[in-house]
Amino acid sequence: xxxxxxxxxxxxxxxxxxxxxxxxxxxxxxxxxxxxxxxxxxxxxxxxxxxxxxxxxxxxxxxxxxxxxxxxxxxxxxxxxxxxxxxxxxxxxxxxxxxxxxxxxxxxxxx
Amino acid sequence: xxxxxxxxxxxxxxxxxxxxxxxxxxxxxxxxxxxxxxxxxxxxxxxxxxxxxxxxxxxxxxxxxxxxxxxxxxxxxxxxxxxxxxxxxxxxxxxxxxxxxxxxxxxxxxxxxx
Numbered sequence: 001x002x003x004x005x006x007x008x009x010x011x012x013x014x015x016x017x018x019x020x021x022x023x024x025x026x027x028x029x030x031x032x033x034x035x036x037x038x039x040x041x042x043x044x045x046x047x048x049x050x051x052x053x054x055x056x057x058x059x060x061x062x063x064x065x066x067x068x069x070x071x072x073x074x075x076x077x078x079x080x081x082x083x084x085x086x087x088x089x090x091x092x093x094x095x096x097x098x099x100x101x102x103x104x105x106x107x108x109x110x111x
Numbered sequence: 112x113x114x115x116x117x118x119x120x121x122x123x124x125x126x127x128x129x130x131x132x133x134x135x136x137x138x139x140x141x142x143x144x145x146x147x148x149x150x151x152x153x154x155x156x157x158x159x160x161x162x163x164x165x166x167x168x169x170x171x172x173x174x175x176x177x178x179x180x181x182x183x184x185x186x187x188x189x190x191x192x193x194x195x196x197x198x199x200x201x202x203x204x205x206x207x208x209x210x211x212x213x214x215x216x217x218x219x220x221x222x223x224x225x
Contacts, residue, residue: 099157
């Protein structure tokens with residue numbers, strides 16, 4: 001399995017941008033970069049994914065390094081509801097594979 | 112649209128008792144199915160995954176087992192629960208799409224073994 005490395009925790013203030021980093025130096029050419037977040041007592045939910053180009057959606061932006069060995073999830077204006085554990089995982093295209101999550105980054109948002 | 116349901120949502124079981132958690136997916140066919148466990152304050156641990164009926168891969172040796180009797184049904188079982196089996200159990204599925212297979216999780220089942 002390709003592995004990812006994330007900081008254990010990060011802290012932000014409300015309405016400020018947050019940049020959550022993820023290293024994936026062993027990424028292969030067919031691996032997509034996915035981000036999920038888990039609110040307390042809930043299952044993880046999809047946030048965003050990308051392959052090579054930066055991506056934007058209503059929840060966040062994903063910036064992918066040119067060599068694809070790292071990526072950054074960007075929350076443009078953090079809110080208290082964004083406090084969660086954020087997971088970065090590599091998801092290969094196709095089927096017949098297993099998906100494993102690391103420990104993720106616990107994001108604390110201060111009012 | 113696709114939906115995933117798992118039940119029961121909460122259960123308290125004595126040590127040594129059996130366990131059965133059930134998960135069903137609607138609105139898709141031939142999904143990949145997963146069981147994860149999350150102990151208190153810990154990350155997600157992949158327990159089992161299945162790419163088709165009757166095909167189960169186990170990631171962690173333990174006293175749990177999984178079965179997939181139908182295409183969209185995934186069951187997690189144990190004959191005798193241990194205290195260490197307590198945790199938050201999540202069923203999940205992925206499709207066969209080309210965009211790296213987004214994972215969709217169920218609501219989760221809280222298991223407390225006493």
